[in-house]
Every structure is written in structure tokens, then in C-alpha cells.
Amino acid sequence: xxxxxxxxxxxxxxxxxxxxxxxxxxxxxxxxxxxxxxxxxxxxxxxxxxxxxxxxxxxxxxxxxxxxxxxxxxxxxxxxxxxxxxxxxxxxxxxxxxxxxxxxxxxxxxxxxxxxxxxxxxxxxxxxxxxxxxxxxxxxxxxxxxxxxxxxxxxxxxxxxxxxxxxxxxxxxxxxxxxxxxxxxxxxxxxxxxxxxxxxxxxxxxxxxxxxxxxxxxxxxxxxxxxxxxxxxxxxxxxxxxxxxxxxxxxxxxxxxxxxxxxxxxxxx
Amino acid sequence: xxxxxxxxxxxxxxxxxxxxxxxxxxxxxxxxxxxxxxxxxxxxxxxxxxxxxxxxxxxxxxxxxxxxxxxxxxxxxxxxxxxxxxxxxxxxxxxxxxxxxxxxxxxxxxxxxxxxxxxxxxxxxxxxxxxxxxxxxxxxxxxxxxxxxxxxxxxxxxxxxxxxxxxxxxxxxxxxxxxxxxxxxxxxxxxxxxxxxxxxxxxxxxxxxxxxxxxxxxxxxxxxxxxxxxxxxx
Numbered sequence: 060x061x062x063x064x065x066x067x068x069x070x071x072x073x074x075x076x077x078x079x080x081x082x083x084x085x086x087x088x089x090x091x092x093x094x095x096x097x098x099x100x101x102x103x104x105x106x107x108x109x110x111x112x113x114x115x116x117x118x119x120x121x122x123x124x125x126x127x128x129x130x131x132x133x134x135x136x137x138x139x140x141x142x143x144x145x146x147x148x149x150x151x152x153x154x155x156x157x158x159x160x161x162x163x164x165x166x167x168x169x170x171x172x173x174x175x176x177x178x179x180x181x182x183x184x185x186x187x188x189x190x191x192x193x194x195x196x197x198x199x200x201x202x203x204x205x206x207x208x209x210x211x212x213x214x215x216x217x218x219x220x221x222x223x224x225x226x227x228x229x230x231x232x233x234x235x236x237x238x239x240x241x242x243x244x245x246x247x248x249x250x251x252x253x254x255x256x257x258x259x260x261x262x263x264x265x266x267x268x269x270x271x272x273x274x275x276x277x278x279x280x281x282x283x284x285x286x287x288x289x290x291x292x293x294x295x296x297x298x299x300x301x302x303x304x305x306x307x308x309x310x311x312x313x314x315x316x317x318x319x320x321x322x323x324x325x326x327x328x
Numbered sequence: 329x330x331x332x333x334x335x336x337x338x339x340x341x342x343x344x345x346x347x348x349x350x351x352x353x354x355x356x357x358x359x360x361x362x363x364x365x366x367x368x369x370x371x372x373x374x375x376x377x378x379x380x381x382x383x384x385x386x387x388x389x390x391x392x393x394x395x396x397x398x399x400x401x402x403x404x405x406x407x408x409x410x411x412x413x414x415x416x417x418x419x420x421x422x423x424x425x426x427x428x429x430x431x432x433x434x435x436x437x438x439x440x441x442x443x444x445x446x447x448x449x450x451x452x453x454x455x456x457x458x459x460x461x462x463x464x465x466x467x468x469x470x471x472x473x474x475x476x477x478x479x480x481x482x483x484x485x486x487x488x489x490x491x492x493x494x495x496x497x498x499x500x501x502x503x504x505x506x507x508x509x510x511x512x513x514x515x516x517x518x519x520x521x522x523x524x525x526x527x528x529x530x531x532x533x534x535x536x537x538x539x540x541x542x543x544x545x546x547x548x549x550x551x552x553x554x555x556x557x558x559x560x561x562x
Contacts, residue, residue, distance in 0.1 A: 088426055088507075088509075093525065096522075097522075097525060097526050101510075102510075117426065117507075117509040117510075117512055118509060118510065119426060119507035119508070119509060120508070131416075132414045132415055132416040132417075133414075133415035133416055133420070134414050134415050134416075134425050134426070233525050234525070235524065235525025235526055235527060236524070236525050238527060239524065239525075239527060257526065258526065258527040259526060259527035259528045259529070260527030260528070260529055261527070288415065290415065290423070
């Protein structure tokens with residue numbers, strides 16, 4: 060009796076789970092970055108795409124490094140990431156057939172409001188980073204091979220600095236957790252503007268440096284190779300890829316605002 | 329400002345609002361964890377009992393391995409299941425990655441050792457007590473398994489609850505194999521991680537309070553069932 064009940068119970072659980080799975084067959088899996096997910100962009104643009112095409116987009120939000128790995132293994136149908144050099148390499152390696160510029164925003168440096176390194180009046184981002192390194196002010200780095208982390212490391216390189224020492228803290232975390240930690244230890248950190256604007260726990264952190272051209276943050280869409288991974292939903296993924304750079308998609312991106320501030324700027328050619 | 333007040337009121341607002349997104353997250357959390365515990369129990373209860381009754385070479389190794397696996401980090405279990413189910417992995421053809429089924433598989437791996445190891449210990453103690461009696465009835469070891477499991481049922485209920493606690497509390501495994509996809513594989517724990525990363529701490533803590541309340545409720549139900557059954561049996 061008890062066993063029968065247990066089996067009925069297990070069976071009904073199984074049914075519920077499989078019915079959840081079968082609910083939408085027309086979907087693609089998109090590997091993207093935490094910055095786009097955390098800022099709420101997808102909640103704003105995916106419904107518009109789904110309404111037009113009937114295709115649902117399931118977003119797995121990870122760092123750009125991990126997104127590339129998911130793409131290489133064939134576990135996602137499409138990629139939307141922000142590391143142009145890495146993306147071009149990805150295409151050159153034959154994992155993707157096409158890369159398109161979709162949108163951009165910029166990186167900013169945030170830090171404790173008393174600004175111990177005095178970067179507020181820096182002329183360039185190189186200058187700002189040199190001041191942080193020279194004053195050995197605590198700096199929280201993502202340290203997770205994400206697009207933001209890669210951009211940060213390139214800027215240290217441009218400034219001729221090898222960031223190391225007790226002041227430079229590699230956290231190995233996503234953007235949100237890194238901001239939480241930076242807020243907790245009054246450290247400077249390097250973040251994309253979208254995550255920063257949508258972030259709710261800044262405590263004493265404030266935006267200290269912005270506006271240098273070197274802080275440009277380009278997002279690109281990758282269409283994965285049908286040859287390498289024939290099981291992927293290429294037709295559906297191609298529709299998504301095309302929609303992102305279409306007038307409708309670009310408009311939807313431009314329309315997304317948090318607190319009256321536009322977070323992503325469409326720039327498809 | 330973050331105050332516990334704030335988190336409680338957030339939790340209350342969420343519950344009273346019967347937010348449909350929240351309901352589907354709660355439902356999926358329960359489905360995945362309960363399913364994992366049911367499957368793990370079906371494997372682990374007989375396995376634990378068998379380990380208690382049979383003596384064979386390698387038995388001690390198995391017992392130590394099961395005990396050690398009780399401390400398996402969820403993120404390692406998740407990574408193994410990810411590599412197994414990934415398209416580039418041996419079971420990639422099944423296309424199970426980033427589905428609730430993958431989450432159930434990962435949690436079964438986490439829960440199974442706990443239930444098996446603790447079952448072995450309970451059944452071994454019980455067998456020590458009743459060995460003579462059972463032998464005089466001429467029962468084979470195979471026939472002893474259901475008898476001993478049934479006799480140990482109240483203790484085993486706690487064992488299964490320990491397994492459920494592990495399943496419902498972990499986030500490392502379901503995050504990797506589920507992908508925290510909105511409306512598909514997002515559960516309570518991964519939502520809490522997401523809200524924390526957005527800096528929305530009252531919401532994160534509010535969800536934590538709801539999760540804790542749910543787990544308390546399930547434990548209370550199990551406790552009441554156990555007590556009632558005990559009383560009936562006198």
C-alpha cells in the first residue's frame with residue numbers, strides 16, 4: 060500500500076517535471092553574461108522577440124570565459140558576450156560561423172566615496188589605474204576570466220602595471236558578488252555600467268571614473284557552427300541572431316532603461 | 329537599507345502576493361528535491377541494509393567511501409554531472425543539460441550516500457539486537473532486508489529528512505547543471521544567489537525565509553506522521 064502510494068507520488072512528480080519540459084519546444088538556449096542578466100535587459104527584450112517569432116529564449120548567465128566553454132561544448136545554441144578579441148578567436152577556431160556587433164555600453168571605476176587614490180580628477184583611465192596602484196588602495200578584481208575581467212587586465216597592461224600585492228584582490232566572482240565584496244571592504248572595482256546602475260547594495264561605493272574611450276564595452280552575438288554541432292537549433296538561433304541586429308531588436312535594446320537611464324546602446328551595422 | 333525587518337516584510341509581501349513566478353520557483357524546488365530524495369531512497373535504503381547484513385571483501389572500503397561521499401561538495405557533483413550530460417560528454421545525446429532532470433540527477437548523487445550510510449548504521453544496530461531471533465525464524469539475509477527496514481522506519485524517516493535537507497539546501501550543483509534559467513530551472517537557492525548578486529539583499533533574505541519555512545513545514549509533517557504512527561502501534 061505504502062509502496063503503491065510512493066510510486067504514484069514519484070510518477071506524478073515525474074509527469075510534472077516532464078510536462079514542464081515539453082511545455083515549450085520552440086526554444087533556444089542562450090549563453091550570455093551576468094551583466095546583461097543582472098541588469099534586467101533580457102526580461103525587457105526577450106518577450107518582444109518571443110511575441111514576434113514564438114521562440115522562447117532560455118538564458119544561462121555566466122562569465123564570458125565560461126560562455127565560450129559552453130559554446131565550444133555545444134551546450135548552447137547562441138552566445139551573446141562581450142570580449143571582441145575572444146569572439147573573433149572563437150569564429151577563427153571554427154566554433155561560430157558569424158559574429159555581429161549588437162550593442163555597447165561602457166565600463167566605469169567605482170570606489171569608496173572618500174577616494175583615497177584620488178582618481179576623480181584623472182585625465183585617462185591609465186592615469187586612474189596608476190594612481191590606485193601607486194597608493195596601493197584596495198582594488199577588487201573579478202579574477203574569473205569574464206569579459207569584464209579580461210578588459211580590466213588589458214587596461215593594467217596598457218598602464219604598464221602588473222597588479223599584485225596585498226591591495227590587489229582577485230575574488231573569482233561574478234560582477235554582483237564582486238560589487239558586494241568591494242562595498243564591504245571599501246575597495247575600488249572595475250564594473251560595466253549596466254550592472255552598476257542596476258545594483259542595489261552600493262553602501263559607500265560611488266562612481267569615480269568614467270568617459271575614457273578605452274572603457275568602451277562592445278557586446279557581440281555569435282551564431283554557432285552547424286558543422287561542428289549538428290544537433291543545435293540553428294534555424295531558431297539564426298532568427299534570434301538576426302532579430303538582435305534588426306531594427307526591432309535594436310529599438311527594443313535602446314528602449315530599455317533603469318531609473319530613466321539607458322543602459323545599452325545598439326550599434327549593429 | 330538592509331534590516332531583518334525589511335527581509336521579513338519582503339517575504340510576507342511575496343507570500344501574500346502569491347506571485348506566480350515565486351510559486352513556480354517554489355514548486356520546482358520541491359519537485360526537484362523530493363524527486364531526488366525518492367529516487368535516492370529507492371536505491372540507498374536497500375543498499376544500506378545490504379551493507380549492514382553481508383560480509384564481503386571490500387565492504388569496509390565501500391562503507392568508508394559512502395561515509396566520505398556524505399561530504400561531497402555539491403559543486404563537484406554538479407561539475408561531474410555537467411561533464412556527463414554536456415553535448416561533448418558521454419550522455420550528451422540525451423540533451424538533458426540545463427533541464428530539471430539534470431538537477432534531479434545531481435541531487436540524487438548528493439543525497440544517496442547520506443541515506444545509504446545512515447541506513448547501514450541503523451540497520452546494523454537493529455540487526456545486532458535481533459540477529460538470534462531472525463536466525464531462529466530461518467530468514468535468509470535477503471528476506472531480512474524488508475523486515476529490518478520496516479522495523480527501523482522511524483529512524484529512517486529522520487535519515488530521509490537529512491537527505492531532503494541536503495537536497496533543498498544545496499545550490500552549487502543545481503546552478504551548474506540547471507543554469508538558473510528563468511521559468512525553467514530557477515529554484516529557491518539559485519534565486520537567492522541571483523538576488524544577492526544583484527545587491528537586492530532584502531529580496532534574497534526574504535526568499536531565504538520562505539525556503540526555511542517550507543523546509544520546516546515538511547519536517548513538521550514528517551514528524552507528525554511519525555508520531556501518529558508510533559502512537560497507533562502503541
